[in-house]
Amino acid sequence: MLDKLNKDNWKVQTKLVVSKKTIFFAQLLAILFALFVSSIVIKLSGLNPLLLGAKALNSTLGSFFGLEQLGILLTPILITAVAAATAFRMGLWNIGIEGQFYLGTIAVTLVGLNIEGPNFLILIILVIVGIIGGALWALLPALAKAYANISEIISTLMLNFIAILLVNYLAIGPLRDKTGAGVMASSARISYSLPEWFGALHIGFFFALIILGIYAIVSFYTQFSYETEMIGANSKVGPYIGVSASKRIILIMLISGGIAGLAGMVEITGNIHRLQDGISNQFGIFGIIVAVLSRGSPLGILIGSVFIALVLNSGIVLQSVGLSVNSVLFLTGLILLAVTCSEVLVRYKLVYVSQNINLIKEKNND
């Protein structure tokens, strides 16, 4: 009996197979743990976490305005999550979603302010423009990774910062709204916009769902996706089946960037309508987090995006009680850390090994 307490009698072993259900529950537990830790931190700063949580949920889900805001946040996050998931599927860490998003908005503004035509037609053109803008911003890191194996993490990240500065420069400078209509420095209003359907929530919401649907179909049912997945898991498979790994890397990065640019297009023509600082409320980062949490599963992306949008909205709502918006970042960081660890921990099991002569045999799988 006592030797059960002796730590030398316990060994840590790795499980061969872990079911999806187990992983899901582990993630759930991790999220709860992260929420628990944050609530302790909130408590220490003198506020009541439960009250805050209730207030946040109530304002978000319990009112027309709340749901509308939720939808507005959900839309870009869904799309950026798909953008991130596309790259992650191949093991490419495209951290530059934010920058590619912004380039989408820039491209849309540049074209949208200088073009004439019926709303519907122009919007279609702007969709293409947004995609191209985002894709172009991913091109350099893509080439660097494909041909020189330069880490895409840092290269895409630097481009994020540059993109933000570029937006600032354009909004304050060359594209500045000369009529002085806006208080914040921003461009003139783009006259083409996505129609609204639920209060201020625009049809971009449906775009996002459609994009998610396309992602789901493509990832399960195309040879392209199959090849990408396999090469992403082992780059040597590329030459083995006759698919160029470097060309595929570039293509995937461009698609990922393009979708991020599309998210930018949707946000600017649906919600903000002008080029200005801060269009993206860290949508790129949150998209990445959703993609990571969902492990690329379309259903997971949906659920994860709703969850993150809820958290984000709570952060905005709770500003009125003095909670900084960035405390949301803290919570999401905790969630990411907890989930990342839980997925690994769930594969470990503690095995009791008797020191007796009678060995406790492991059951073989046969």
Add this chain to the structure above:
Amino acid sequence: MVSDLSAPKISMSDISKSFPGIIANDQISIQFEPFQIHALLGENGAGKSTLMNILCGIYQPDNGSISVNRKLVKFKTPQHSIALGIGMVHQHFRLVSTFTVAENLHLGWDKTPRFITNKKLLIRAKDLISKYDFNVSVDSYIEQLSIGEQQRVEILKALSRGANTLILDEPTAVLTPDESKKLFITLRKLAKNGYSIIIISHKLKEVVLHTDIISVLRKGKKVVTMNTTECDEESLGRLMIGRTIVSKKYKKSVFHQPKIVAEVRNICANNDKGMTVLNNISFKVKAGEILGIAGVTGNGQRELSEVLSGIRKTTSGSIKINGVDLTNKSSKFYLKQGLGFIPEDRIGSSLASSKPIYLNASLREYNSEPLGKNGLFYPIKAKNFTNKLIKTAKVDSKDINIPVANLSGGNQQRLILHREVRIAKHFLIVVYPTRGLDIAAMEDIRKILIDLRNKGVGILLISEELDEIFSLSDRVAVIFQGSLMDTFEADEAELSQIGLLMGGSVKNAR
């Protein structure tokens, strides 16, 4: 060499060790003594390496005990066992390839002075080398050395740590016959001076020739320990696998078709580091024949197989598959000509280990019906396909959704083999097909190859086991440092002749 006292007597009693899904050691008791070369004989998976890793403190036994000169010891870390004079030379060297010989010798050593400079290390290393009478240049980086030289550094490392019990894991696996001879001379010298030498091997001939005591392991248990003088190859072989090995000699090909499925002319190619690794190789493979290529690993076999399957580009020369010139075209074209390829490292090139079995099984046919059509892919059809495939291949796995890495080596090989055989309508390239497999799996695979050949497929068989080459091939060629030394009809060749060619004895380089 050894200080006044000789190596201690080591005794391992009732050692047991399991890993997820497998019992590696099952109550093994064994003793090691100085002045002896003791062989641990067994096939792959018998538990030899695990047992020695326990002796070295790398693994902890689940049960059992170890005593050194009758004192009970527990090796919690490798450092403990190193302190007691146990040194291991692993099959896959534990050297830091980006460090120099001198740096490697001083790594993790408490006798290394606290403050060092490059010069100091070089001087000290030179001293060590002369003390043990070895021959290696101390300021070379490990990655610049040959395999034989690297092994010498490993041995030197162990000796300089005060090892008097030296364990060598499959030491001759990567050596030429000549280097192997040199190694055993060195080992015999050490044993004479009081060292206790333990050799892990699966090579019957070697063990019978060069050792004093042999212990046979089989499926995790120790079968017997005998003096080498009382053993012969055949009885040892029987003990190793539990039945008599029938070294089957398959009937030679009955096809006499003139059709050439693969024709290679004067090809040269570089390895990943840019160095020439294939030198003007030319040969032909006919339909319905097996051409065996013998040679010690590392003489260009891998690159040759990659060139022939379109994975690697050539720097000159031409390749024709089925009469179609495919020089430097993408492997897609090779596949179209009915080519199948089982590469040297299964997990490395032909499987994505973290992906499910059914996705890996579909790797060759995902874009043909019924799995794929018009750019689409049908996972359900892929799963049905896989279920059928694993039945044919006798892969025992209940769940095709688990990562393919969870299959045993034998099952993986069977899966790949059957996957490739399905698409190899005309030509199959197979590299080290039975490496790391148990005898039953080996026989299965060899039978499949013969059947395929009898159906009219041309097969290029690259193997390191001469017995396998001779048992299966119709013609045999020897590769050495990227050149084909000579090609014979299998019946006409002599093992000793082949051995010489493998070692580079230039007689008729072609």
Add this chain to the structure above:
Amino acid sequence: MTDILISILTTTIIAGGVLVLAALGETLSERVGVMNLGLEGLISMGAVIAVLTSFATDNVWLSFMAAGLVGLALGILFAFTTVVIRANQILCGLSLTFIGLGFSASIGNSVAGRPVTAEFELIPIPYLSEIPVLGSILFSHSLPVYLAYFFLPLVIYFLFFHTRHGLNIRSVGENPASAESAGVSVMTIRMIYVSLGGLLTALAGAYLTLIFIPTWSEGITGGRGWIAIAVVIFARCNPVKVVFGSILFGLVTALGFAAQAMNWPISPTFLSSLPYLLTLLVLLTPTFNANEKFLKNMPAAIGRPYYREERN
């Protein structure tokens, strides 16, 4: 003219100090094979803790050390998740960034914009500081600057390349399996140096808000954590090269300030983007990066978790 030059170069040294400290911290971590992407969060936390402590105690050294302690704690947390639990290093690093940025923003809210009054004494080095031009640029700074530029890099360089312990440390980053076989405890060494890396990086944050920009505001880190990572890549994990890389980036920042102050006709946004552009340039330049030779100079085992008892 010389005055302007001196002032730019002096600012360069001061500005670069943040990067030196952060990059040295990352060097420690990468040398043992762990890539820490949480630098931005660590710097942020160090910065805010230093500011808060300085308002509470009015003592610069206490503030500096407090930041270091917090950095050590966070470093231990990060090391635990990546080395003991063996979770994905990239994701753990990113989490640390968010956690650090988020938490510091929250607790720093109340003091945002308030100028830090506690100061480090300037300690001109006797004789050396009297050299014309060079003297004021290099030898008339406060202790932390000397710490960052002279003391730490030399100590780290000496430790890594001229001691037995250093040989063992480096082997962990090159080939952990070989290191373990040779009797080096990979887990222990990784835990130690990754944690110390966290400490140094947080000190970079303290340096930022106590010496360079003496105040706290959200986003004051301005991507320096990421730039530090680029510096480490540029310097190929060599502590002495890290110093030179940091000076280069510091120069770019100093030029940006000078341009603004003297109304040079260059867009301020462009100047602000210079550090990031330079990072990109450094990353993408063929001489530094394109081929195997470069990759060989980074510790070979970076990024992969190490399992001692992994079978096959």
